Amino acid sequence: MRQKRLLVTGGAGFIGSNFVHNWMKNYPDTRLVVLDALTYAGNRANLAKLEEDENFRFVKGDIGDRSLLDQLLEEEKIDTIAHFAAESHVDRSILGPEAFIHTNVVGTFTLLEAFRQSWESQKKPENYRFLHISTDEVFGSLAPEDPPFTETTPYAPNSPYAASKAGSDHLVRAYYHTYGLPTLITNCSNNYGPYHFPEKLIPLTCINILLGKPLPVYGDGQNIRDWLYVGDHCSALELVLEKGEPGQTYNIGGNNEVKNIDLVKMICALMDELGANLPVSPAGDLITFVKDRPGHDRRYGINGSKIKQELGWKPSETLATGLRLTLEWYLNNRDWWEHLLSPEYQAYYHKMYQNREL
Ligand code: NAD
Ligand code: DAU
Numbered sequence: 001m002r003q004k005r006l007l008v009t010g011g012a013g014f015i016g017s018n019f020v021h022n023w024m025k026n027y028p029d030t031r032l033v034v035l036d037a038l039t040y041a042g043n044r045a046n047l048a049k050l051e052e053d054e055n056f057r058f059v060k061g062d063i064g065d066r067s068l069l070d071q072l073l074e075e076e077k078i079d080t081i082a083h084f085a086a087e088s089h090v091d092r093s094i095l096g097p098e099a100f101i102h103t104n105v106v107g108t109f110t111l112l113e114a115f116r117q118s119w120e121s122q123k124k125p126e127n128y129r130f131l132h133i134s135t136d137e138v139f140g141s142l143a144p145e146d147p148p149f150t151e152t153t154p155y156a157p158n159s160p161y162a163a164s165k166a167g168s169d170h171l172v173r174a175y176y177h178t179y180g181l182p183t184l185i186t187n188c189s190n191n192y193g194p195y196h197f198p199e200k201l202i203p204l205t206c207i208n209i210l211l212g213k214p215l216p217v218y219g220d221g222q223n224i225r226d227w228l229y230v231g232d233h234c235s236a237l238e239l240v241l242e243k244g245e246p247g248q249t250y251n252i253g254g255n256n257e258v259k260n261i262d263l264v265k266m267i268c269a270l271m272d273e274l275g276a277n278l279p280v281s282p283a284g285d286l287i288t289f290v291k292d293r294p295g296h297d298r299r300y301g302i303n304g305s306k307i308k309q310e311l312g313w314k315p316s317e318t319l320a321t322g323l324r325l326t327l328e329w330y331l332n333n334r335d336w337w338e339h340l341l342s343p344e345y346q347a348y349y350h351k352m353y354q355n356r357e358l
Helices: 016-024 044-050 066-075 090-095 098-121 162-180 201-211 230-243 262-276 306-311 321-333 334-340 345-354
Strands: 003-011 031-036 056-060 080-083 128-134 185-186 215-218 225-227 249-252 258-260 288-292
Touching: 003 016, 003 162, 003 345, 016 031, 016 044, 016 230, 031 066, 044 056, 044 066, 066 098, 066 306, 080 098, 090 162, 090 201, 098 128, 098 162, 128 162, 128 230, 162 185, 185 230, 201 215, 201 262, 201 321, 215 262, 225 262, 230 249, 249 288, 249 306, 258 345, 262 321
Parallel strands: 003 031, 003 080, 031 056, 080 128, 128 185, 185 249, 215 288
Antiparallel strands: 225 258
16 A cells, blocks of 8 residues: 655644644554644644654644745655644734734645645645644534534634634635645534643643642633543544545534533542642632633534544543543643743733733
8 A cells, every 4th residue: 555645734733743643653654744833832842752753754844835835745745734733822813813814824825725736746646635624613602502513504703713714714625626626624622632732721720720820711601612632633533534525524523512610610620639739729719700802702512423424433532531631641741831831921821811800
């Protein structure tokens, strides 16, 4: 069988690095190239265990750099792209949306163009694939009684981040319909697990408990997210790459719709159980309601019937089992996250949370 030659964009980020580890464990003969700009969210240390593997290569670069893309695609004879690279944090998109347009919209367009040219120059081989990893946020916000998002729910993005992801989804869709490029789109719910950058709710809560700092809960804490363990997400993406039908989109969810305040209380209870000598105990005493996020979507929920029926995938972790794995990882990898609390991160944290209490 021909060796698969896979380019993973954003492979030094949270989901991308989990995907790369899982993929190389399951398909060690793949030639796997990571392209990552190493923004504040990218961390080469996430891939340290693979640096000695001769099938693995790391390239620092921007997905908006067309000449670099052309060179890489040709030199490495790339036949498959898993596209994770993005600006991913909603709060940062509210503070400054420009980078989101640069990477999520223009960057995705540049990558699609480079891949299309490479595919056409090879006479459109059938094994080529472009997998675009997107989000449930493109569908907007659900009311309490609404059914969860399906693949045909109309797009209604509400934040600059969600709008930039929606724009990129539309471009990917158009490249299938117009040029026949074999693209696949996945829209998944909130991931959590190892290597999650400290700015996001679950790692932020866990780290603040370990540091004895307040646990900021936006608004009334009643917003709902559908939590998906990152390892489950990666197994779904592998299946989509292997068996998904080009031109299709697949929703991927965790079957775990939970209110933020209940999630934070779950984390506090687990940390009380797992963490030795916490600075503040019980950890729940640190919960602090703060001013809401502007335009904060009330509820996300995924209907995962299509991927279950067509590809036979469903999540294997419950929130209780996945959270335990995650919190144990943060307890055992203190060096990893302490290193990320840089002066730059502290400045962001200060700007975001200073004087925000209700
Ligand atoms: P992340 O922020 O942890 O990682 C993003 C990675 O992309 C980083 O390594 C960063 O350095 C890299 N990057 C950013 N701009 C780049 C550029 N111009 N060129 C090359 N590399 C660049 O993000 P994540 O949470 O791992 O999300 C990965 C993908 O999954 C994103 O497309 C995101 O929209 C999507 N997604 C994430 C979630 C989630 O819960 N985290 C849920 C749904 C969808
Ligand atoms: O739904 C998928 C999306 O999930 C992805 O597309 C995004 O890339 C990813 O960042 C995530 O977006 P959210 O905005 O849902 O994740 P975040 O961890 O920032 O927030 C989760 C919920 O917790 C949300 O309702 C806001 C709230 N929150 C967040 C932070 C950081 C708080 O209450 N306090 C906080 O300090």
